[in-house]
Amino acid sequence: MKKILLGSVSALMFLSGCVSPQPQPQTLESYRRPANTEELIAGSQQVLNDLSNPQVFNPKTCTQFINKVTDYLYNLPADHFVPKTPIEVEALRTRGSEVMDTIFQIRVVLHEKLQEFDAKKDLSKDCIQEIREGFQYARFSEEYLLEWLYSQKVFEFKQTPLMSNEKPNTWTNPKYTGFALKSGDVMLVRGKSYVSAMIARIADEEGNFSHLAIVAEDKLGKKYVVEALIQYGTIITPLEKWRKEADARVALYRQPDEALAKKAARRIYDKARQALDAKKGIKYDFAMDDSDYSTLFCSEVIRYAYDMASDGQFLVPKYRSSVSKFKNNEYPKSLGVTKTSLFAPYDIEVDPRFDFIAEHRYNPLLRQVRMQDAVLQSVYGWMIEKKYDFHWTPQHSIKSYFAKLVRQFGLAKETLPKYMPVQAIKTTVQFEAVAALLEKNIYAKEAEFYKKKGYLPSFQDMLAINEQFRKEDCIKQKEWIKAQRDHVRDEPPPFNDSKFHFFFHNDSKSCE
Structure with a gap:
């Protein structure tokens, strides 16, 4: 990397x-x-x-x-x-x-x-x-x-609506002091869940965000936010209601052609509204394929809006992310991603056709998402550099199929849609299990670290904590394998104290 x-x-x-x-x-x-x-x-x-x-x-x-x-x-x-x-x-x-x-x-x-x-x-x-x-x-x-x-x-700290245009929650480009949200504005968001972040960071280029949303409007000029969420597909939320949500960070980008932006806002609103009124909705696009608008993922919502508004003359983003870092690992495909390039949410940061207006932060969540980013960085690094992969165990496969079955009966609506591929569910279950263990370990080490150093762990420090945990867990797994091999019949079976190496590991005999 x-x-x-x-x-x-x-x-x-x-x-x-x-x-x-x-x-x-x-x-x-x-x-x-x-x-x-x-x-x-x-x-x-x-x-x-x-x-x-x-x-x-x-x-x-x-x-x-x-x-x-x-x-x-x-x-x-x-x-x-x-x-x-x-x-x-x-x-x-x-x-x-x-x-x-x-x-x-x-x-x-x-x-x-x-x-x-x-x-x-x-x-x-x-x-x-x-x-x-x-x-x-x-x-x-x-x-x-x-x-x-x-x-x-x-x-x-004082909680304010997103993009409230006041420090310390929002820092604003001096050229846009006193700005107000406009139709067609694109909001780059760092959400709170591992699921959105793990999908968003599949690309080779790395970023600090996992989601995109657009300010849209109806024929009366009333403003909404249109976005595609894994749980629900494409949804519409009144702008002021959306601004009351708490996200770790939200960066605002604006297309300076006001007529184009306004037209894009109407096109995506009309598409989403028609689908919702027909009781069908627009399903989430787990393949992240923005060449087909029958389903939409978060970035694709913005691409569709500006594509339709410009008759195909304004395609977002101008510079796309590539997907090659996992090489022969089946991880991206297991989530449904097969394309070699995609529109990662943070590609909007380097699209020169949009102006950078402001950035809002919700301080209580910054530490949490930094920790999540460190976990993602470690897990992806192990997959790429140390050839780690998920190995399906019966208990996790059963858990995945159970999750799929539960959703089919209308439960767990806040977690996943019923059409989410079971393979993607399996990968998500495995990934979240590994991530939860690493996050729990970082939290446990924080107090000890602060007492010794006098400050909280940095991103670099968290990566080191994760690496130490991986090595120790790997050693425990190998000791258990040896104990199994040496096990004498009629004696109690050896206990496996490894946390995740039984379902997330490589084939190396070394733990380095």
Whole structure:
């Protein structure tokens, strides 16, 4: 895999200390100097200045520039920018909001550069990928800092409707101060469930989001949100009711052609309404095949809207994600995904035809989704790099068929639709079992980690916790296999203390 996402302190900035990114990685020890708020502020401001300077950041230097910054951050220890003295804590408390503004503006400028390079037809595939990575590092940096500022009482959490346009819940592109939601606006969402996230992250390109929704309108101009959910298929929700939901993060993108956006909003509303009124609805598209609109997955809702509104002249996204990282693993196919490319929700981030307006965060959920992302990163990494795969055991197969049977009788409507393929249910059951074990282990290790370190585990730290759990569980499984082999008849059978290696493992004799 490419550089691992750093959702944390170690990424505490797409910025700091990077006033002059080092051409070659230094030893970790050379980075172990005290946290310095001035370094954070000066470093982030310098990166922002460099991005705005065409002599420094341009289509030719794009890949190298971003890669140097992210490589630099990747090699920092997780606690590099954690304040360690009362003076450092007070300095960051005082100027933390200023740092937040700067990192967010880095993302705004990165998106503007994406648009500028594309307009000049000078946007390379490598530059697009590095900009994706830049968004990820910056966003996770903001969120870790934001959580720290909440913990220090710099900010007080107050629940507001989604996209309420007020800090600290929503940070807004300065060009759109005072914005209001418009028909055709696209909302990029990070949901709360593992199911949506595991499907959304199947693509090779990685992102921080798992869902897309669009602001639609009826013939009277009343606004709604249209989206496709695994549980229900395509649904329509009044906009103000939808805004009362709690999602970890929601980013807002807008097509500047207001007439096209408005027409797209009507087309998708009419399609969804007609299907619902006919008591048929539109089924969820588990194959994630956006070439066939008979069923729709979340991204496909947006594609359909703009495709129909433009008579096929405006297809979303402009730059698609690919699906190749699992190679010979049957995992994507077991969920129904057979295409080699797809419209991943976060592809909208690098579609230069949409403006980046704002981003809303629901602080109580940020820690949870960061933990889920770490679990997903670990599990997918093991599948790709260590050739792990699911091996169906009778108990999990029975559980899957039971889930399918229960839904056929109209139960468990909040969980899965009756038409969901049983193979996809089996894979989901297995994946959630593994994910639940890893998440439970991280929660158990958090208090111990905090007591020892004085701060919560970073994304990097969580990956290390997961890896240690995998190794220990693997050893237990191999010890059980040996005990079975050496078992003497008439003695009690050996107990298998392994948590998941009996149904999620590779064929290697090594646990490394």
